Amino acid sequence: MCGIVGYVGHRPALDVVLGGLRRMEYRGYDSAGVAVLDGAGALTVERKAGRLANLEGRLDEVGREHFGGTAGMGHTRWATHGAPIDRNSHPHRDASERVAVVHNGIIENFAALRAELEADGVEMASDTDTETAAHLVARAYTEGDTKGDFTASVAAVCRRLEGAFTLVVTHADHPDTIVAARRSSPLVVGVGEGEHFVASDVAAFIEHTREAVELGQDQLVVITREGYDVLDFHGDAAQAKPFTVDWDLSAAEKGGHEYFMLKEIEEQPEALANTLRGHFESGRIILDEQRISDQDLRDVDKVFVVACGSAYHSGLVAKYAIEHWTRLPVEVELASEFRYRDPVLDRDTLVVAVSQSGETADTLEAVRHAREQKARVLAVCNTNGAQIPRESDAVLYTHAGPEIGVASTKAFLAQIAANYLVGLALAQARGTKYPDEVAREYAELEAMPAAVQKVLSTVEQVRDLGRRIADSKAILFLGRHVGFPVALEGALKLKELAYMHAEGFAAGELKHGPIALIEDGLPVVVVMPSPKGRAVLHSKLVSNISEIQARGARTIVIAEEGDETVRPFADELIEVPAVPTLLQPLVSTVPLQVLAAEIARARGYDVDKPRNLAKSVTVE
Numbered sequence: 001m002c003g004i005v006g007y008v009g010h011r012p013a014l015d016v017v018l019g020g021l022r023r024m025e026y027r028g029y030d031s032a033g034v035a036v037l038d039g040a041g042a043l044t045v046e047r048k049a050g051r052l053a054n055l056e057g058r059l060d061e062v063g064r065e066h067f068g069g070t071a072g073m074g075h076t077r078w079a080t081h082g083a084p085i086d087r088n089s090h091p092h093r094d095a096s097e098r099v100a101v102v103h104n105g106i107i108e109n110f111a112a113l114r115a116e117l118e119a120d121g122v123e124m125a126s127d128t129d130t131e132t133a134a135h136l137v138a139r140a141y142t143e144g145d146t147k148g149d150f151t152a153s154v155a156a157v158c159r160r161l162e163g164a165f166t167l168v169v170t171h172a173d174h175p176d177t178i179v180a181a182r183r184s185s186p187l188v189v190g191v192g193e194g195e196h197f198v199a200s201d202v203a204a205f206i207e208h209t210r211e212a213v214e215l216g217q218d219q220l221v222v223i224t225r226e227g228y229d230v231l232d233f234h235g236d237a238a239q240a241k242p243f244t245v246d247w248d249l250s251a252a253e254k255g256g257h258e259y260f261m262l263k264e265i266e267e268q269p270e271a272l273a274n275t276l277r278g279h280f281e282s283g284r285i286i287l288d289e290q291r292i293s294d295q296d297l298r299d300v301d302k303v304f305v306v307a308c309g310s311a312y313h314s315g316l317v318a319k320y321a322i323e324h325w326t327r328l329p330v331e332v333e334l335a336s337e338f339r340y341r342d343p344v345l346d347r348d349t350l351v352v353a354v355s356q357s358g359e360t361a362d363t364l365e366a367v368r369h370a371r372e373q374k375a376r377v378l379a380v381c382n383t384n385g386a387q388i389p390r391e392s393d394a395v396l397y398t399h400a401g402p403e404i405g406v407a408s409t410k411a412f413l414a415q416i417a418a419n420y421l422v423g424l425a426l427a428q429a430r431g432t433k434y435p436d437e438v439a440r441e442y443a444e445l446e447a448m449p450a451a452v453q454k455v456l457s458t459v460e461q462v463r464d465l466g467r468r469i470a471d472s473k474a475i476l477f478l479g480r481h482v483g484f485p486v487a488l489e490g491a492l493k494l495k496e497l498a499y500m501h502a503e504g505f506a507a508g509e510l511k512h513g514p515i516a517l518i519e520d521g522l523p524v525v526v527v528m529p530s531p532k533g534r535a536v537l538h539s540k541l542v543s544n545i546s547e548i549q550a551r552g553a554r555t556i557v558i559a560e561e562g563d564e565t566v567r568p569f570a571d572e573l574i575e576v577p578a579v580p581t582l583l584q585p586l587v588s589t590v591p592l593q594v595l596a597a598e599i600a601r602a603r604g605y606d607v608d609k610p611r612n613l614a615k616s617v618t619v620e
């Protein structure tokens with residue numbers, strides 16, 4: 001949460017920083033702010049609560065000409081400490097207004113630090129934890145061993161901070177330098193010609209350079225126009241990992257779509273194809289960075305999938321396939337619950353941590369807990385070099401490309417595909433599937449991008465339906481087997497985008513309570529299994545639909561093309577291509593994404609920026 005960008009170079013810093021913030025606004029919509037160093041010793045700051053547009057309006061009012069300079073930084077905030085109002089917006093400054101700081105994360109010992117500063121006579125101007133860092137850097141710079149040494153002052157402060165943080169710091173005495181530091185929170189360096197960047201995400205600088213450097217844990221970087229130095233928090237030189245970003249600016253832009261989410265829904269066939277590509281060679285499944293040996297995979301006697309939100313739903317889908325293919329017990333657990341209930345783990349447990357961002361705090365803590373218990377951890381992640389893959393034993397990257405819309409779409413489908421690859425790798429290592437069976441399953445997965453493309457060509461009907469039911473008070477979602485997590489995902493999409501009450505249920509549970517919710521005209525979305533794949537489930541769901549229809553529900557049925565048995569029970573029938581049972585979530589989720597987006601649009605909401613949410617949740 002919170003987006004950070006810093007720049008030192010030859011271009012007007014304000015333009016570069018605002019351009020970066022536009023691409024990182026997805027990380028927090030509570031406020032935005034900038035600081036620019038003009039080279040003559042002036043540090044000019046402006047910040048404003050609300051969307052980035054508010055800040056831009058404010059900059060126009062005060063005059064952008066006051067922000068001349070080729071070094072600067074910016075921030076978009078997702079509030080943790082202090083209400084989302086102007087005075088809590090970043091950057092924060094010390095009392096002399098020579099030091100400015102932007103921050104992502106939580107400084108856990110901020111109350112003690114604040115008390116210490118107040119006892120020293122410092123008057124706090126905000127309710128944030130961040131402001132303490134600005135005062136501490138200013139103090140370190142004016143006294144003691146670090147006096148006059150900007151980098152050493154920041155390093156000394158970092159050593160005192162507890163919690164997770166990315167900090168970017170400027171000092172008016174050093175107009176050509178920015179110092180940035182990280183612990184358990186993302187920070188990448190962009191390496192250009194005569195210019196350098198720091199940011200939470202490469203999207204902030206991809207317009208200018210694709211050459212990047214991934215900072216390690218407890219590292220600090222000093223950027224100038226000429227270069228960058230990576231140090232540890234004791235000021236010693238440290239190693240960081242250079243990489244080249246493998247997507248370009250167009251991937252981080254809307255490309256003519258009204259919203260990123262709509263673009264990302266359309267990118268799903270490509271996201272699936274890219275995720276699968278290269279993982280089946282010479283008749284074998286190959287994972288990305290498989291630092292878990294085949295022998296270790298053979299020894300696995302239990303699998304946990306830990307994740308949050310949509311990623312958790314992808315794990316629920318995977319459970320059906322992994323258990324079926326490997327005969328291993330699979331538990332799927334919300335990462336926020338996992339470590340607090342003392343799960344039974346040992347070195348033969350495989351924990352699969354699924355995360356688009358790779359920085360979700362709950363999932364990261366679950367990974368740490370699992371590793372402490374000696375379990376092996378495999379990350380399924382969409383973000384190269386993020387904290388979760390770094391702290392895991394192995395990683396399988398989903399190659400969905402940047403996902404900017406807060407609601408997960410293409411990353412979710414890619415996670416399902418990647419989880420299935422994990423299942424096939426386990427089945428292969430354990431011999432629970434013959435090589436030709438693994439090859440057949442993989443070939444079926446490879447056919448999925450085309451199937452999803454087919455769904456996308458028929459979504460106009462779903463859009464029309466969305467507009468017609470946009471005034472509903474609530475919508476329920478029902479499914480069985482792999483259709484159950486799809487129902488949960490459909491409900492989550494609707495809650496987060498349309499702010500509508502939505503619940504997903506296992507259809508078999510209906511009679512145990514939820515059926516009491518059914519009333520005249522209530523839309524109920526039913527995710528049907530294939531009549532050929534699981535005939536018994538199909539007929540049970542047909543009975544469930546007729547039960548709710550008899551009680552007045554408006555039934556919206558997602559069913560396989562040509563499934564005539566269900567037609568009489570469907571007030572609205574949405575057809576998806578016939579695919580193997582376990583792969584059905586890849587096609588049946590798509591109409592639910594489109595439905596939620598269209599209802600949100602019809603209700604006048606910003607599809608990419610749902611209220612109260614941010615794309616990555618880096619606090620527990």
Ligand code: M6R
Nearest residue numbers: 309310311355356357360407408
């Ligand atoms: O980055 P992650 O995959 O770890 O994020 C997990 C959830 O926060 C995320 O899936 C969230 O639920 C999405 N907004 C759902 O659309």
